[in-house]
Amino acid sequence: MNATATDTHEQHDSHAHGLSDATAIKIALILGTMTALEVSTYFVDFGAFFMPVLMVLMVVKFLTVVSYFMHLKFEHQMFKFLFYTGLGLALFVYFVALATFKFFS
Amino acid sequence: MAMWLFLGSECLLFGGLISTYMLYRGRVTQGPRPSQVFDIPFTSVSSFVLLMSSLTMVLAVTSAQRKDNHRTKLWLMVTASLGATFVGGQVYEFTAFYNEGLGFTTNLFSSSFYTLTGFHGVHVTVGVIMLLSLRGIISKDKDTGDRPEVVELIGLYWHFVDIVWIIIFTLVYLIPA
Numbered sequence: 001m002n003a004t005a006t007d008t009h010e011q012h013d014s015h016a017h018g019l020s021d022a023t024a025i026k027i028a029l030i031l032g033t034m035t036a037l038e039v040s041t042y043f044v045d046f047g048a049f050f051m052p053v054l055m056v057l058m059v060v061k062f063l064t065v066v067s068y069f070m071h072l073k074f075e076h077q078m079f080k081f082l083f084y085t086g087l088g089l090a091l092f093v094y095f096v097a098l099a100t101f102k103f104f105s
Numbered sequence: 106m107a108m109w110l111f112l113g114s115e116c117l118l119f120g121g122l123i124s125t126y127m128l129y130r131g132r133v134t135q136g137p138r139p140s141q142v143f144d145i146p147f148t149s150v151s152s153f154v155l156l157m158s159s160l161t162m163v164l165a166v167t168s169a170q171r172k173d174n175h176r177t178k179l180w181l182m183v184t185a186s187l188g189a190t191f192v193g194g195q196v197y198e199f200t201a202f203y204n205e206g207l208g209f210t211t212n213l214f215s216s217s218f219y220t221l222t223g224f225h226g227v228h229v230t231v232g233v234i235m236l237l238s239l240r241g242i243i244s245k246d247k248d249t250g251d252r253p254e255v256v257e258l259i260g261l262y263w264h265f266v267d268i269v270w271i272i273i274f275t276l277v278y279l280i281p282a
Contacts, residue, residue, distance in 0.1 A: 024167070028159070032153065038275065039145065058271060062268050066264075082112075083116070086113025087116045087120075090116045090117050097125075098127075101128055
């Protein structure tokens with residue numbers, strides 16, 4: 001009885017953070033719409049909003065895929081730490097390289 | 106855990122490549138400039154194809170969790186096809202750029218551009234090979250341990266390839282040098 005209960009509980013956990021097909025399709029439609037908006041900046045003049053719009057859309061799309069499709073939002077803190085540490089170090093490398101070119105070239 | 110550690114290290118690899126491109130993209134001493142060769146409508150379609158392959162990968166994972174082998178194989182095949190379409194588009198794009206006079210060693214922009222997008226293309230190709238291999242393993246009903254978990258791990262790699270392209274598409278193609 002106990003073993004069965006544990007099995008059921010584990011099975012429930014393994015599916016708990018899985019997306020339903022309908023939710024995944026909705027998220028994909030939102031991502032597709034955001035991509036269309038990104039592409040529209042090439043054809044339509046957004047003026048001063050050009051760069052902020054593109055950067056915000058890029059970050060939101062990135063975080064949506066990571067959080068829901070890769071379900072990192074529902075994962076253990078250790079996994080979040082491993083992934084976002086890599087991402088943070090990558091950004092750090094960029095700013096160090098940028099500073100190096102700025103001050104030493 | 107190993108997969109997340111691997112993906113974290115991949116962030117560093119692509120972080121370095123994207124940084125290099127961002128620093129060198131304005132250094133065009135000879136040959137065409139980025140704005141002269143980029144075909145944004147074409148690349149937008151490629152980006153959309155890769156983005157939708159993430160959806161089909163999720164559908165493959167949920168099918169595997171339901172132990173529906175038929176649909177798992179179907180969605181893995183669709184994902185691999187979309188990935189192969191993206192790689193085909195990249196090969197076409199590289200060929201068009203080369204014909205317009207943008208070789209690998211033409212200038213710093215071209216070297217960093219081909220290195221960054223080429224590395225990404227290789228990652229997509231490796232992903233396609235993994236997807237097709239997994240489909241073959243499921244077809245032959247060979248034991249892969251916890252099958253839903255295997256599909257999910259390959260899915261993580263596939264989504265990672267997608268998020269890298271989300272960044273590349275914006276920083277490389279949409280923001281002018």
